[in-house]
Each structure stands twice: as C-alpha cells, then as structure tokens.
Amino acid sequence: MKLAQFFFTHPAKDVAIDLLGKIICRQSDDGTITRHRITETEAYPGDCPYVFTEPQFYSIGEWIALEDMLMISCTGDKSPDNIVIRGIDGNNDSSKAVAAALNIVSGELYSHDLLWIEDDGTKINFIAGERSFLPDGDLVNFKVTEIL
Numbered sequence: 001m002k003l004a005q006f007f008f009t010h011p012a013k014d015v016a017i018d019l020l021g022k023i024i025c026r027q028s029d030d031g032t033i034t035r036h037r038i039t040e041t042e043a044y045p046g047d048c049p050y051v052f053t054e055p056q057f058y059s060i061g062e063w064i065a066l067e068d069m070l071m072i073s074c075t076g077d078k079s080p081d082n083i084v085i086r087g088i089d090g091n092n093d094s095s096k097a098v099a100a101a102l103n104i105v106s107g108e109l110y111s112h113d114l115l116w117i118e119d120d121g122t123k124i125n126f127i128a129g130e131r132s133f134l135p136d137g138d139l140v141n142f143k144v145t146e147i148l
Contacts (some may be wrong), residue, residue: 002118009060012074013139015074019117020088021039022037022119027115038144040087060073063115067106068096104124125146126145127143
C-alpha cells in the first residue's frame with residue numbers, strides 16, 4: 001500500500017522510526033520501478049543545528065537529494081524537521097549507497113510520482129543511537145536489527 005502524504009505530518013523522530021522496514025520505490029525514466037527496504041534512518045528536528053531550512057524543506061513530504069543523501073521534510077510550526085534515509089536492503093555503509101541505488105542526483109527535487117513509500121506490513125526490531133556531531137547525546141539514528 002502506498003503511503004499518503006499525511007504520513008509525513010508527524011515529528012521527525014516518529015516518521016524516521018515508522019519508515020524502518022517500509023519500501024522506498026523509484027520509477028526510472030523508462031518506467032521501471034525499483035523497490036528497496038529501508039533499514040536505517042536519521043531524524044533532525046527543527047531545533048537541531050544541522051537542519052536544512054531552505055524553502056523546499058517547508059513542504060511536507062518533499063523528497064530532496066542533497067549531498068548524496070535522500071532527505072524528506074516534515075514541516076514543523078517554526079522550522080522544518082528533516083529525515084535522512086541512510087540505509088536500504090541492509091546496506092548501511094553510507095547515504096551514497098542509497099543515492100546510487102535509487103539513481104538520485106544531489107540538488108534535485110523528486111516528485112511523488114518518481115519516489116514514494118509503500119507499506120507491505122513487515123514488522124521489524126530496531127535500535128536507536130547517537131550521532132557524534134550532535135550535542136547532548138540525542139538519539140537520532142535508527143537501524144533495523146531484525147526483520148520479523
């Protein structure tokens with residue numbers, strides 16, 4: 001089942017966790033659709049010093065390829081929350097692997113006709129971790145540990 005834009009109207013941490021185990025789909029120019037299971041995400045609330053605040057990040061559920069990362073915006077009242085999809089299909093080496101697998105180009109916006117999320121009902125277990133560059137040991141990184 002394809003997820004509606006409403007899915008992205010929640011705080012970044014909730015959305016980042018809820019994305020784990022879901023399927024990210026990409027339609028290529030020739031109409032071929034590739035599907036990858038999301039295995040790692042990161043959440044950056046609007047008050048985080050590393051959140052992107054460019055105008056495109058104020059639209060709920062926008063897909064933005066930036067610095068080899070696939071980012072999704074979850075708009076907050078005063079600033080946008082950002083989510084990064086860091087791992088797919090168990091490959092959690094880097095965001096670059098996600099960009100390469102999805103054939104996305106840094107600096108591009110992607111429409112909901114080209115990228116979308118599907119939920120096939122898969123259940124997962126996950127762990128939450130810190131990012132060393134963030135203050136206060138905030139848990140923003142989420143990784144699938146087991147697909148049930």
